[in-house]
Amino acid sequence: MTENMPExxxxxxxxKIERGWWxxxxxxxxELGPWEQKEGLRARIAELEAILDAVAMRAVADPGxxxxxxxxLAKARHELRKADEALxxxxxxxxxxxxxxxxxxxxxxxxxxxxxxxASPEDIKAMIPxxxxxxxEHFPTKDPRRVRIKEIAKLVQSTGELSLSQRAFLAxxxxxxxRLLHKxxxxxxxxxxxxxxxTGAMLLIAIGIxxxxxxxxxxxxxxxxxxxAGRFMVVCPTHSGVSTLGKPHTNQIAHxxxxxxxxxxxxxxxxxxxxxxxxxxxxxxxxxxxxxxPLVISALKLPTGALTAxxxxxxxxxxxxxxxxxxDSSAQIIAWAIVFGYSQQxxxxxxxxxxxxxLDSVHGPTSPHTGEDVKP
Numbered sequence: 001m002t003e004n005m006p007e008x009x010x011x012x013x014x015x016k017i018e019r020g021w022w023x024x025x026x027x028x029x030x031e032l033g034p035w036e037q038k039e040g041l042r043a044r045i046a047e048l049e050a051i052l053d054a055v056a057m058r059a060v061a062d063p064g065x066x067x068x069x070x071x072x073l074a075k076a077r078h079e080l081r082k083a084d085e086a087l088x089x090x091x092x093x094x095x096x097x098x099x100x101x102x103x104x105x106x107x108x109x110x111x112x113x114x115x116x117x118x119a120s121p122e123d124i125k126a127m128i129p130x131x132x133x134x135x136x137e138h139f140p141t142k143d144p145r146r147v148r149i150k151e152i153a154k155l156v157q158s159t160g161e162l163s164l165s166q167r168a169f170l171a172x173x174x175x176x177x178x179r180l181l182h183k184x185x186x187x188x189x190x191x192x193x194x195x196x197x198x199t200g201a202m203l204l205i206a207i208g209i210x211x212x213x214x215x216x217x218x219x220x221x222x223x224x225x226x227x228x229a230g231r232f233m234v235v236c237p238t239h240s241g242v243s244t245l246g247k248p249h250t251n252q253i254a255h256x257x258x259x260x261x262x263x264x265x266x267x268x269x270x271x272x273x274x275x276x277x278x279x280x281x282x283x284x285x286x287x288x289x290x291x292x293x294p295l296v297i298s299a300l301k302l303p304t305g306a307l308t309a310x311x312x313x314x315x316x317x318x319x320x321x322x323x324x325x326x327x328d329s330s331a332q333i334i335a336w337a338i339v340f341g342y343s344q345q346x347x348x349x350x351x352x353x354x355x356x357x358x359l360d361s362v363h364g365p366t367s368p369h370t371g372e373d374v375k376p
Contacts, residue, residue, distance in 0.1 A: 038335045041104050042128045044091055045080055045087075048111050054075050055119045062120060069118060074113040079371030083107035097293060102185065109178040116171040121162040128153045129172050138177040142363070145173050184362040185291075191358050195300055195351065202303035209310070213262035218254025221296055222261050222333065224311050225253070226326040237333045265313065265337045266306040272341030273305020280345070280352065293355045303350050305341040 052073070059069035085102040094349040116127065132153050139146040152166050159194040196242030213219065225248050234248050240250070240257035248256075250272040313336060316327070327333050 009051040035061045035079045037101055038104075038125060041083070041108065042087060045083055047114070049080060052080070052118075055115055055123055057119050058123070059118050063119075063299060065120070072114050072118040076111050076118065079107045079111040079114065083111070098189070102182065102189075106182060109182070113171050113178070115122065117167065120296060121156065121160055124162055124167070125156050125160065128156055128296070129257070134174055134177045138180045139312070149248075157187045159265060184271055188358050188362060189291050191355060192293060192296050195296045195355075199277060199296065199300045199303060202300075203309060206303050206306040210263045210266055211309075215261045217257040217261065220314070221253050221257035222254050222265060222310060222317065224327045224333070225326045228328075233328075235327060235329060235333065237264050237330055237337070240330060264311055264334075265310045268334055268337040269307070269309025269341030269344075270302050271305075272309070273301045273344050276305070276342050276345045277301040285348060290350065293359055296349055297348070297355050299354055300351060302345055304344040304348055308344045308347070309341040311336040312343065313337060 023089060056069060056073045059065045059073070062069075083104040086100045086107065116124065116131075119127065123227045135146045135149050137144075150168065152162075155166075155224060156162055221236065223234055223241075225232050225234055227233075234249050234253055236257050238261055239256060241252065279303075280298070281294075313333065316336065327336065
């Protein structure tokens with residue numbers, strides 16, 4: 001009987017194995033950045049599962065809470081499952097490698113809020129310091145919610161009793177504070193995506209200019225016409241033309257320009273911007289967020305330097321800078337391209353400041369701020 005059974009197609013099985021290996025490799029590549037944070041969230045899920053089981057046992061045994069305990073328990077376990085599924089992220093796009101972390105954290109926040117509804121007054125007493133610290137991180141000093149939660153904390157610590165309205169206030173205030181933290185993190189993500197898009201657009205523009213100049217070198221030449229002993233020279237970044245008694249015509253300048261002029265200047269500007277980016281690292285502080293703000297800002301400087309170098313030379317060629325409209329040699333042109341490439345720092349420093357301000361706005365246990373300057 002076994003002799004009549006068809007043998008499996010070996011090539012088909014091999015193809016399935018290879019496709020599965022490629023999928024695992026692709027998803028693994030998406031985890032290179034935030035892998036540690038993902039595992040930290042997995043560990044937190046395990047902690048909350050144990051806490052939830054312990055809190056649920058006491059809630060079911062409490063005659064005053066046994067009727068609502070199953071509902072809160074079922075919802076809390078559902079949120080933990082959703083968090084674990086989000087961390088598996090088999091359905092989320094790989095180009096958004098940190099999106100699953102925010103989704104999982106939202107489900108974990110919901111679980112912790114449900115635990116407040118489920119927990120006994122004695123459990124709430126143990127949570128009070130954490131809840132007070134959470135509100136202090138995200139609410140201003142005189143915010144009524146921050147004042148009220150401190151009053152409830154003192155009452156619970158002294159009497160050990162908690163009314164339904166007080167429990168509801170604790171749960172809703174903690175939920176709002178966690179949503180504020182999530183909102184601050186989303187601001188950072190939005191900033192990173194905007195800077196990344198602008199960087200890509202500027203890179204395409206720089207490439208397009210280099211290609212256009214390569215095909216039409218005389219279109220907008222980066223050449224100067226210095227005068228020496230009554231004769232004029234045509235000096236370009238990579239080539240110098242013959243001298244003439246009269247000021248060179250546009251056609252003479254266009255014929256002297258070389259196809260690689262813009263490419264050379266853009267490369268010089270990019271190198272200068274890279275040096276400026278390396279020099280700015282001394283002011284950069286690391287971040288525990290899965291969105292790498294310092295990296296995207298440093299990347300923005302490179303195409304910016306590639307564009308500011310030729311633009312600066314064009315301003316000089318047009319006489320925008322008095323006394324510097326006629327450079328004498330190709331070496332001087334390259335030297336000024338270095339200066340203009342480095343000068344992109346004048347424009348990107350505002351992006352640096354905005355990025356650091358956004359990172360400082362994300363409050364947490366290690367934040368130096370306590371909510372005095374944060375509006376809910």
